Amino acid sequence: MLDDPGLYGPRRPLPLRVRPVPGESTGSFVNRLAHANGLSLAAFLDRVGQGEASAYAERVEKYPQSTEMYVNEAGLRYLAVLADRAAGLLQQDLPSLGAEHLLPGQEAAQWWWRWEPVAGHLVRYCPPCADAQGVGQTVWRMSPDSWQVCLQHGYWSDDSRGRGPDFVQLAELPETVTAQRVRQQLAEQWGPAGEELFADAFQVAVYWWTRMPDTARWVRRAWTAGLDAREMRAAPLVIYPEAAELARAMVDFEYAGQRDTAARTRWLESVEQLMSGWGVDAAEGRQALLVWLVRHRTEPPELGSPAGRPRLALARGHDRIASRTGSVSQRSCLTWQLGMAAADM
Template sequence: MTASRVEERPVLDIPVVYGPRQPLPLLAPHLVGESTGSFVNRLAHHNGMELHEFLDRVGQGKASEDPERVGKYPQYTEMYVNAEGLCYLAVLTDQPETFLQRTLPSLAEQHLLPGTGEAVWRWPWEPSDGHLVRCCSLCAQDRGVGEPAWLMSPDSWRVCPRHLRWTDDSRSDAPAFIELAELPETVPAHRQRQRLRRWFGPAGEELFADAFQIAVHWWTSMPDTTLWVQRARSAGLEARAMRVAPLVVYPEAAALALTMLRFEQAGERDLAGRARWLAGVQQLMDRWEVDFGAGKQPLLTWLERHSQAAVPALPHSPGRRRLTLALGHNRIATRTGSLDRRSCLPWQLGMAAPEL
């Protein structure tokens, strides 16, 4: 009897697939604008894991060996991944990569880490763009999120006009948020800022940025101004704490932005027109009991940079009013990012008064 012949099958070149192949059992609700680190932290907890246990599922990276320290990462800095890491997250969450990139800002193409071949994640000391701001807990609860979450924000604070709360990037939980019921001027000021952005697009936001930068200059030079001290006390914060500055100067910044808008719309940029505008702002400052003599210089700097009109170069968007800011402003300010970047005024919150 002859031995049966075994047919040899060709060896197929099938690539080995590494990483997760199916979603996690429990999927965490999404918060639009959330930081990647905050989201994966919640995703881990949702599935009965701590963050340090979960990270191995998202690829390779370096983290502290102290689980307690790793657990604090989402509050302190942002997590970044490369393209393969994004793919892993898409599998684990059962969501398309494009959806995750729309929902979590730090997964956008410009923030993905370089390198291919394996999934990689990093936790740098500081976010590469923006600030980690505590999400309003009531907004989070409406989305089914019951633990602290952090959003990526261009600025170091956020206003929730729905729940009348102010949150910021403070790493302290004392307090985690500020109730705005005791600060009745803040929400109308925030809505005025939103109207400027809605009416005039980036130009409206840049005007508010200029006004805010001037208010920051005033607060840095005159932190003991009575109305700002009173607001700080109402918020339960130290009057001279840097954390308090954006909150307490918000109403004056919004009011000043309106006067800047009128100046730009009037187009009277000669010496007489600038003098009239400055006199009008002085009246406001007198009403606020902000020392005009001590706060005049940033106003003069702004006038200098807005003394020459710019020729409109781009068509305005439908539904928005045309507003082209001055030539000196456009040479310095950017159209995106934090308020200090959108402004033509160079100083930053946290500078000492002599540096301004």
């Protein structure tokens, strides 16, 4: 027994073990553990404590892509015993079990199955990755963004719950694979500043797509992926390459440290040339760039260089708005959201 589950809790693990996938949603893991042991979800939950699974409990089991499970401390201990895995290890693998997400209440074990996650998105796990780990069922992971890219197998997955493919294989969209590599390189080279500048660039591209979804290269990518060019699900996938290239241009601007009017004008003109090459109307899209330049026109505070990494501190105007964690929209100083009307941006 890994933890003391209390007077009324489970005393032994279930006969068959299931190993969690790092980043997996609690609901996904619990479903897999229950089914591996021949239990219905309701029968399994009876062993975890008292809880609420919405007015239609059967839909929770049927639609794991729409729901997430949360527990209090006692519920976590019960789950740890059933899974034969230390509570701390479960918390490392299952983000929704983190201390910040535990339900209140210290006495009786409690669980709550919400229709929407508290933080992040439920995104399908890459099937070849699951197969390589011997996972026989569908796995849903918690992701800060509504999509994930598997570079090893060239899969794009998202939180889509409607029509269309469950996954997009990127063999015919190599520019999207390259864009994901650029995003990772920026994070590795520049740390949080690189991640936040990618987020800024992505938000600018969201602004462009909202106004110009019929841009030829974006339509072509959507059709290649088997998606409708104007559905929001397609937007992150089709704008990814331009966002990555724009992010590199933003890094160059920040690293140069020249913020006077002439420097900002030169940078704007260089990006508008990029837009022209992409077939993006510069006159329609330059407003987003101007907003970004306003956020980044002031000098950053003086900071020391992190060990092994060149210094790149972002402007105060950026830091006052952007978050250090979360989705691309949260990590950006540009606050509009995908799905907003153009007039609201």
